[in-house]
Amino acid sequence: MEPSTQWYLFLRNLSMDPRAFFIFVVWLSAITVQCSVGLFSDLLGQLASSCNDSALYVNSGVGLRVPGVPSSCSVRRCYTREQLLKLDLNTGSPPVTPSPSLGLPLTSADHPLASTLGLPCSTVPFAHGLPGPLSLPSSMSSASSCAASDGSSLCCRLNDNGIHCRQLPCLRNRPKKAHRGHRRRPRLRSGAVLPDVPDRKPRTQATPPTSSSTPLHIALFNAQSVSSTQQACKRTDIVDYITDNDIDILVLTETWLKENGDESVCADLTPPNYSLRSYPRTTGRGGGIAVIIKNTLAKHVSFNTVLPFKHTSFECVQVTLALHQKPVQLFCIYRPPPNAKNKLTDTMFFSDFHNLLDHCNTLSGTPVLIGDINVHFDDCNHPSTVKMLDLLDVFQYTQSVSQPTHKKNHILDWVMHRPDDHIVQSVTVSHVLSSDHFCVLFDLMTRPPTPPPVFTSVRCLRTMDRDSFREELQTALSPSLTADQLEVVLRAALDVHAPSLRRRVRPSKSAPWYPAISEELRDAKCERRRAERKCLQTGLTVHKQIFNYTKNIVTKIVHSAKTLFLQTQIATCSSSKKLFDICNRLTGRTKVSPLPTVFPVSELPDVFSDFFIQKVADIRSELDTLAVNSAAPTHVDASPACTFLAFQKVSEKDLREIILKSKPTTCPLDALPTPLLVENLDLLLPVLTQIVNDSLLSGVFPSLFKTALVKPLLKKSNLDVNVLKNYRPVSNLSFLSKIIEKVVLKQLLVYLNTHDLISHSQSAYRPSHCTETALLKVTNDILSALDGGDVSVLTLLDLSAAFDTIDHVTLLSRLQTLYGISGPALAWFESYLTDRTQAVLVDGQRSAPAPLVFGVPQGSVLGPVLFIMYTKPLSALIQNHSVSNQSFADDTQLYKPSSPAETHAAIQTIQTCILDVKSWMVENKLKLNDDKTEALLCMKKSTKFPNSQPSSVQVGNTDISFSSSARNLGFTISSDMTLNKHISNICRSAYFELRKIATIRHTLSVQTTNTLVCSLVLSKLDYCNSLLSGCPLYLLHKLQKVQNSAARLILKARKKDHVTPLRRTLHWLPIQARIEYKLSTLCFHFFSASSPAYFSELLTVYTPARQLRSSSDSRTLVIPHTKSKAYGQRTFAFCASTQWNSLPSHIRHSQSVQSFKRALKTHLFQKHNS
Known part of the structure; x- marks a missing residue:
């Protein structure tokens, strides 16, 4: 009988007697000095039990069964004990050649596998005939040095032909290879032993294979606060972790974020090409859930925090992943530990959680519940755990996290799902992130959508030949060119020297500061992974300390590189605009307006265009049906004694000054980018001057400049994106169109101011006038009335789409009758207003041009001035009622002082005045928004009325109750004319900005910080500060504290440092x-x-x-x-x-x-x- 057959018969008989088997193992471990005990015991363990994963990993003489080994060691078949005993190891086995690395023949005494199996070395086959540098007992030092130098390892597996081994290449010198999800496999070093839990996810449950080849990678992490300035490194680690592991969705619990004020934290926490949705705790501090999700998934995901039942024991966010016909309902939960302070109990939680599971059964799709439950899954005898498991068993759910998720070796973070759904796989726990909890990772077996390729058109203006471009312009330009001809010439020249290229936009997979530290960071992360494996293997305190040290090294490298990168970017800013763009991005001010998800992207431009046009048409139709209900005359026009017949020609010098003072913005309608136009202004100026003068003298506005591009913007970030009325149209006109308008406006304002034709009560778009001067007049009159013992009724009127509904015929008639504009000048305005169109631009796609038959052009230079000229008769109409008024554009304030005994009569006068104002607006196609009109009864607290105190004023058919305060042109006016609420609002807003700047202060210089503070904080303290004169000192002291905090932030002073020297340093x-x-x-x-x-x-x-x-x-x-x-x-x-x-x-x-x-x-x- 062959020795191999004898060996297997011996093992079969030995496995039948457990006691004899144990004695044999002890005896063999005592006498065997040539083979590894670990390899032997592992092999016998596989032979004595059912095979879960028949792969042996041999590295420096140590054998270990590793679930989820690399693909090069994947097991083709799995054998039971009986099947293993029937294997013929000699079938088709090639002979083993000597190892080239050792130069020694392999014998049964040298080969660890052969010595363990009792076989000659020639009977041990190698896959592909590759002899490996084995760790031999007779030359252990030589083998160890070899393994340490090249990192080679030997992987063996059992199959039909015996035990096949394969040499693995050196992982240290192996070229970088992208794994699934860009997750790097753990690097193996000589003498390193993998723990039972590998670095990347093993399968923790037997789940049938699914058709999804690339599942969604989900992570759950209890961050234990990310909101404070001291947590900047933790936020950097989270971003780095998401990028390294290609996480699709990261759920953060216990974020401690606030609803307002943490925009900079959210921006710092969001990796490139990701978006963050934060759901803070509604009451108290702490708690909060945030979801960081890939932008490619954003269109397929909806969020919901309102459940159909009341729950107070936990926070919950429902994330619906509508990727396929059967959506996945991902419930993100955080349950705070019950205590006497929050008055929560286990009974409340189990009742609420029962309702949640019951609600999941009513939903379409596959439910998955994840979060920090604060129930000890590791303690099966704990009453809460028993009750929780019973509850899950009733609803046929299972919990898949089997490793500790808390630093005290508790399992508090759960992943719950129905086993029959086969939706969750590969649940692992990572210890890389810093918190008292560990990060839970798992695969959601639903195929993520393939994002469509995104293309954009670019012109390489930086690399173009500027001299050749100028030569071509100089050849093609002629002073006799029209606007249309100039457009053709400029576009042709630009297409030749900087052609439009269609390029695919590939999102960046890492932060911009990574390339500078890629090698250093890669080595540091390798050391961190090695330390993590050692820590998990041994559990020793020293290895935990080493692991924490390596974690801190990685964090320090990334955070230092990020800080240096941002400091360099800010220091090299060539303009204040670029500086504020960077700071806005860092502080979360830059917000991309989301688009509706209920319409296809290709249809959105036409959908928005139809909505914006129809909105104005509906208002006009409503105004046409309203009857003028006023006994007073609404026509108060009076012909002026002056006339304006024609515009004057503009000189090249004046036109150059206007162009250079204009903001160099570029519109997609421009034939030439504005910076390039300014650069070649000496060549273009004669042609532009001729075009402008031809337009002024002929009374014809070029039709080329009558088109506007409209971009829809969400009015507020918390509004529903699928409701079109929540979007505001923002128009953009060509640069040359605005230049012509500025030339006209300059001559028009000279005429209006010379002849005093603008209403004195209008403070908008006029030199030496502003919101502060208008408010000074109103508050002065009201305070004077209160000083004399009177009261004042103040009404703030609001108009709907005021600029969009103006009637062109009425406006042109008013320009002639009220302002004396006629002849070519009036013809120019008529040409400017008529035959205009607009197109909506969404994601690079334009809608069909839509005609604009009403209103003044939005985003234009002349539009606001034409509006105040259009509404001039309104001031005279109000004064006919002996009511004072002040206006700033479309914001109109009506106020009337009276004695307390005559307050009701004053209110009646105000109501009659408003009725006439509304009738005038109906006749002139303007809509007064009754619901948004506000009213205040300004009086002393000690004022006594002989009769009942009035409570409201009637505006149209709506009763407007008197408010205690109202926001008027950015200034909060209280009914008792105190400044407490206004100053509190200023302090709140200023501290909000200071907190944002403080989060990025480590990246800013003193000069840059001073610029930001003056622009964002001191501007709030200085806005309308003349209205604060005479207020109590204790209120001014609140504002002084804000300024003191700003000075300390700029100079990095301590809180106890005296602030007067700091103000002197800043010259404040x-x-x-x-x-x-x-x-x-x-x-x-x-x-x-x-x-x-x-x-x-x-x-x-x-x-x-x-x-x-x-x-x-x-x-x-x-x-x-x-x-x-x-x-x-x-x-x-x-x-x-x-x-x-x-x-x-x-x-x-x-x-x-x-x-x-x-x-x-x-x-x-x-x-x-x-």
Whole structure:
């Protein structure tokens, strides 16, 4: 009998007696010195039990059964014990040749497999005849050094022809190969032993194979807060982990994110080509769920947080993956631990969870429930675990996580599904991310959609030959070219030197700072994986410390590279626009407007175009059906004594100045990119001047410039993307169209201002007018009324699509009758308004051009000015009712002071006035939005009415209740005229911006941080700050704290550092000085005759009754008499006069605005920092 047959008969008889088998193992381990005990015991374990995975991995003499081994060691067949005993190892077995690496013949005494099996070496076959550098006991040092030098290993498997072994190439020097999902396999080193849990996912359950070759890779991670500034490294690790493992969906629990204020954190947490949806806890701190999902899946995924039953014991987000006919319902859950503080109990949770499982049965699709349940699955005797498992068993669910998910060796994060669905596979636990929980990964066996290729058209302007382009332009250009001919010439020249190329857009798979550290990072991650395997294998404290150290090394490398990359990007910004683009991207300000998902992308341009056109048509139809209901005359037009017949020709010098001062924006309608046009302006200027002059003199606006491209933008990020009315049309016109409009506007404003043809109550689009001046007039009148014991009724009117519904015939008639515009000038405006079209642009696709028969062009230069000219009669109509008004574009304010006894009569007057205003608007095709109109009854808290206190005002058919406060042109006005709410809003908004800047402060220099703070924070403190004059010091102290925090952020000062030296370093004025600076500047403009006309009603120049020595000082204001400090001394008339008169005479008599501001700041800086 052959020795091999004797050996197998011995093993078969030995396996029948477990006691004899155990004694044999102990004896053999004591006397065997030439083979590895691990290899022997593993082989015997496979022979003595059913085969789960008959693969042997031999590395430096150590054998180990490894589930989920690499594909090169995949098992073709699986054998039971009886089948193994029937194998004939000698069938077709090639002889073994000597090892070339050792130069020694292999004998039964040298070969570990042969010595273990009791076979001669010639009977042990090698797959493909590859002899491997085996670890031999007789030359262990030589074999170990060989394995360490090239990393070669031997993989053996059992099949019909015996035990086949195969030499694996050196993993260290093997070229990089992309695995499924770009997940790198663990690198094997000499002497390294894989733990029972490999680095990448083994199969934890027997699941039938599915047809999905590329499943979705899902990850679940309890982050234990990602919101604070100190968590920047953790956010970097999460982004790196998503990129490394090609995660399709990452579910984060316990994010601690807030609904508002954490946009920068979300931006830092979102990898390239991913999007993040955050669902913070609605009450209290902590908790929260976030879902990071690939953009290629975004169109197939919907989110829902509203379940059909009430649940208070856990947070839940339903993610519906509608990838195929049978969707996957992924429920993301976080259950906070029950305690006395949150008043949650296990009973509440099991009741809510029972309802959730019951709800899952009613849904179409395959349910999968994942999340941090805070139930110890590892403790089968725990009452909560028993009850949870019973509940899952009732609904036929199983839990697939079998490894600890918490640092205390508990299984708290669960993946639950129905086994019959075969939807979840390859559940593993990763220890790479830093938290008290580990990351759970699994495959969702549903095929992800293949994203369609995305192409874009680009022109290589950077590499084009600029000199050749200029030569061609110089040859082709002629002053006699029309606008259409110039368009052809420019496009032809551009197509020759920078042709439009159609390129496929390939999304970046890694962050832009990775290439600089690729080699260093790869080695560091390799060390981290090796340390993780060793830590999992031994569980020793020292190996845990080594693993944590390697994790920190990887985190430090990535975070340092990211910081350096961003610092370099910001430091090399060539313009403030690029700086703010980068900072907006880092702080989450850059938001891509999502598009509706219920329409095919190819149909969206036409769908939006039809909706926008129909919206205006519906408003016009509604206005046509409304009858004019007013007894008062609505026509208050009056012919002016001046005329404007024709425009003047523009010179090349003036046109050059206008072009260079314009914002260099480029529209897809432009034949030449604006920067390239400016670069060649010396060649194009004669042609452009001729085109502009031809248009002005002929009274014809070029038809080429009458088309607008409209981009739909979502009004607010939390609105439903599938409701079209939630989108706002944003129009874009060609650059040359705006240049012609600016030439016309310049001449038109000179005419209007010279003849004082614009209404004095209109503060929009006029020099020396702004929202602050309009609000100063309104608040001054109301505070004066309250100081005298009166009350004021304030009404804020709102218009719907005001610019879009203007009637062209009425506008042209008004230009002629009210402003005296006629002849070629009027013909030019008629040509400008008529025959216009617009096309909607969505994802590079345009809709068919749609005619615009109403309204002034959106996004144009002339449109806003034409609107205020169109609505000029409205001011006179309101004044006929003895009601004061102030307007800024389409925002109109009506207010009327009265005594408390006459308040009802004042309200009746306001209502009658609004009725006439609405009738005028109906006749002039403007729609007053009754529902959005707001009203305030401004009065002292101690005001007493002889009768009942009024509660509302009627606007049309709607009763508008008086509000306690309202937002008016960005300023919060309270009914008691206090500033508490407004200042609280300023502080909240300013701190919001400071938190955003603080999250990226480590990437910014002092100068860059100062620029951002001045633009985003101090601008809020300075907006309408002249209205804060006279307010209590405790309110100003709140604003001063904001400024102090901003100074500390810029200079990286400690909280306890004194702030006055910091302000001196930054050369900042404190809040009170900034208010005084604004008041003084407004008064200087008053004396320079460059202030609004209504300021003459508020400020009075002091004129002495008789000649005095001080009479030569003509720049002194009269301080009005007031009754109360709370109201009268807060009026603009009182505060501005007092502040102006307190300035030194030489400052008040400055000759220019620049010298005045310079002297004023020096004076205030010395005054408040002394």
